Structures are given as structure tokens and as C-alpha cells.
Amino acid sequence: xxxxxxxxxxxxxxxxxxxxxxxxxxxxxxxxxxxxxxxxxxxxxxxxxxxxxxxxxxxxxxxxxxxxxxxxxxxxxxxxxxxxxxxxxxxxxxxxxxxxxxxxxxxxxxxxxxxxxxxxxxxxxxxxxxxxxxxxxxxxxxxxxxxxxxxxxxxxxxxxxxxxxxxxxxxxxxxxxxxxxxxxxxxxxxxxxxxxxxxxxxxxxxxxxxxxxxxxxxxxxxx
Amino acid sequence: xxxxxxxxxxxxxxxxxxxxxxxxxxxxxxxxxxxxxxxxxxxxxxxxxxxxxxxxxxxxxxxxxxxxxxxxxxxxxxxxxxxxxxxxxxxxxxxxxxxxxxxxxxxxxxxxxxxxxxxxxxxxxxxxxxxxxxxxxxxxxxxxxxxxx
Numbered sequence: 075x076x077x078x079x080x081x082x083x084x085x086x087x088x089x090x091x092x093x094x095x096x097x098x099x100x101x102x103x104x105x106x107x108x109x110x111x112x113x114x115x116x117x118x119x120x121x122x123x124x125x126x127x128x129x130x131x132x133x134x135x136x137x138x139x140x141x142x143x144x145x146x147x148x149x150x151x152x153x154x155x156x157x158x159x160x161x162x163x164x165x166x167x168x169x170x171x172x173x174x175x176x177x178x179x180x181x182x183x184x185x186x187x188x189x190x191x192x193x194x195x196x197x198x199x200x201x202x203x204x205x206x207x208x209x210x211x212x213x214x215x216x217x218x219x220x221x222x223x224x225x226x227x228x229x230x231x232x233x234x235x236x237x238x239x240x241x242x243x244x245x246x247x248x249x250x251x252x253x254x255x256x257x258x259x260x261x262x263x264x265x266x267x268x269x270x271x272x273x274x275x276x277x278x279x280x281x282x283x284x285x286x287x288x289x290x291x292x293x294x295x296x297x
Numbered sequence: 298x299x300x301x302x303x304x305x306x307x308x309x310x311x312x313x314x315x316x317x318x319x320x321x322x323x324x325x326x327x328x329x330x331x332x333x334x335x336x337x338x339x340x341x342x343x344x345x346x347x348x349x350x351x352x353x354x355x356x357x358x359x360x361x362x363x364x365x366x367x368x369x370x371x372x373x374x375x376x377x378x379x380x381x382x383x384x385x386x387x388x389x390x391x392x393x394x395x396x397x398x399x400x401x402x403x404x405x406x407x408x409x410x411x412x413x414x415x416x417x418x419x420x421x422x423x424x425x426x427x428x429x430x431x432x433x434x435x436x437x438x439x440x441x442x443x444x445x446x
């Protein structure tokens with residue numbers, strides 16, 4: 075069980091949605107009525123990496139709310155899903171969420187054993203470095219700097235893998251392989267996917283997200 | 298006597314993670330961000346075990362292994378790399394690496410075992426050296442051969 079979902083919508087829809095989310099292996103950080111949701115999301119973080127928006131939302135409307143959320147700073151990597159019906163532009167809430175495997179809790183457990191302060195520090199270092207590396211990779215690919223792009227991808231891959239971020243580490247390994255073969259154009263083709271996956275992984279690795287799940291992580295729980 | 302370990306990696310998360318895990322096991326760990334910084338540390342601090350990345354800006358892991366072999370021959374070196382290819386492993390061993398451990402380190406056991414093994418080997422050498430020292434005759438008290446009539 076991992077705490078990274080937020081649901082927005084009227085109570086009549088949320089009861090069903092909560093059950094679906096729990097079955098997918100998540101617990102819910104926040105359940106918000108629509109009028110409160112934008113205020114919560116424009117405030118200081120943390121933001122969840124998954125947001126479920128109820129179809130048939132009163133007032134502002136589900137599609138408009140989704141658009142507003144996407145325009146918020148720091149929300150580029152957040153995935154939005156429709157709950158309880160269809161919403162234009164949103165995928166239906168999946169039975170099994172792919173983000174459940176964004177971070178391997180057994181790997182994070184090894185780090186958590188070092189103590190909460192150390193874990194918090196390492197997560198902060200990771201997030202700071204990953205943001206720097208994303209920019210450096212963009213720049214290196216734009217300048218055809220193969221060595222720099224490879225160094226950045228390689229280092230990031232090791233850090234992400236060591237914190238249990240398997241999908242991100244695999245994507246970085248794919249890009250690293252392309253760079254090593256000198257195919258910088260193909261590597262650059264993955265930049266959009268990298269930015270999105272880095273964003274969702276980054277949010278899943280926020281201390282404010284990880285901390286509530288610590289007892290379960292330390293107990294060896296799996297998402 | 299504490300076991301002194303030097304961890305060299307340009308990636309901060311790896312460097313700090315390795316240092317924290319080994320420190321928790323009771324090793325005395327310091328870190329360096331590059332091969333050049335590692336050599337500076339080696340010059341002023343006894344280092345029993347060196348753990349180094351291969352791909353780093355500047356000197357890089359292979360260059361560091363080469364220098365350590367000459368400048369700190371008793372130090373046992375462990376390579377920690379994301380590029381575990383046959384070429385890299387053979388080249389690292391040729392340059393004096395004691396073992397090669399793959400990144401990522403989401404499972405700390407292989408690295409901890411490599412460190413333990415490196416320390417056991419080092420301790421075995423030191424014990425043998427100490428034993429040899431005890432067996433060596435005390436030349437200062439040996440009778441000088443008589444010279445002259």
C-alpha cells in the first residue's frame with residue numbers, strides 16, 4: 075500500500091472510487107470536493123502524482139478542472155484519470171495502476187533502514203540532482219555533446235535504480251544505450267517520455283509522500 | 298583498529314548511500330567526488346578499502362585504480378559500476394581491482410559482501426606480515442664476524 079492518490083469529486087462518486095483505488099494497492103491522501111480542489115493544488119506541495127476526477131462533477135466541470143490542474147506549476151507529470159464515467163481528454167481510472175510499480179518499496183526499505191533523516195536527505199539530494207541532470211541532458215543533446223549526455227544519463231540511472239525507481243532507471247538505460255551508439259537524435263526522441271516519467275517518479279519519491287508509508291515500507295510491504 | 302573506506306563517485310546519491318550503509322555496519326567511511334579528490338584523500342589518510350565508480354569526469358575509475366596500485370599498494374579496490382561488461386570487468390581486474398560490483402545498489406548485500414571479503418584478505422596479509430616480522434632475526438644483536446689478525 076502506498077499513499078499517493080488524491081481524489082476529487084462529489085461523495086456519491088468517491089465511495090466507488092475509493093474502493094477501486096484500494097483494490098489497486100493505494101490508499102488515499104486526500105479526498106476533496108471540487109470547489110476545494112484547486113485551492114489545495116495551488117497551495118504549497120506536496121502534490122500527488124495521481125489525481126482522479128469524478129465524471130459528472132458539479133460546478134466547474136470535470137474537463138475544466140483537469141485543464142486547470144494541468145496549467146498549475148509543477149503539475150506537468152501528474153496523471154489525471156476519470157472516475158465513474160467518461161471525461162473528455164482523460165483516461166478512465168485503470169483497474170491496475172501502472173504507477174504502483176514506479177518505486178520498488180523493497181529497495182526503498184533498504185534505504186529506510188538507515189533512518190528517516192538519512193532517507194529524507196537522500197530523497198532531497200536525488201530530486202535536486204535529477205532536476206539538474208534533466209536540464210544537462212537536454213543541453214548536451216542540443217549541442218551534440220555525446221560524452222556529457224552519456225555521463226548524465228549514466229549517473230542518473232544509477233541513482234534512480236538505487237532508490238528503487240525501476241521504470242525510470244530502465245528508460246535511462248535505453249537512452250544511455252542509444253547515446254553510446256552515437257544515436258543522439260533517437261535519444262532526444264525520448265526526452266518527452268523522460269520528463270514525464272521523471273516527474274511522476276519525483277513526486278512518488280517526495281518525503282511527504284514516502285513518510286506516511288514508512289511503517290509499511292519498513293515492514294516489507296509491497297505496492 | 299577501524300577499517301577505513303573511501304567511496305568515490307560523482308553521483309551524490311550513490312556516494313552518500315554507500316557511505317551511510319557501510320557506516321551503519323561500523324566502517325569508517327569518507328567520500329570523494331572524483332579520482333583527483335580521492336588521490337588527495339589517499340595521501341593523508343590510511344585507506345584500507347577503496348570503492349570507486351568507473352565513469353567519472355576527469356581521471357575516471359581506471360586511472361584511479363592505476364594510481365592507487367602504485368601509491369597505496371595495500372589498499373584493496375572495489376569497482377562499483379553500471380557498466381558490468383566483460384571488457385570492463387577484465388580491465389578493472391587488470392588494473393588491480395579486488396572485485397567488481399554492479400549498480401544500482403538497490404540490494405546492498407553484494408557490495409557489503411565484497412567489502413567484508415576485501416577486509417578479510419587485507420587482514421590476512423597484515424597478519425602474515427606481522428608473523429614474518431616476528432620471525433625475522435634481530436640483526437642488531439648478531440655477532441659481527443671477526444676481522445683482522
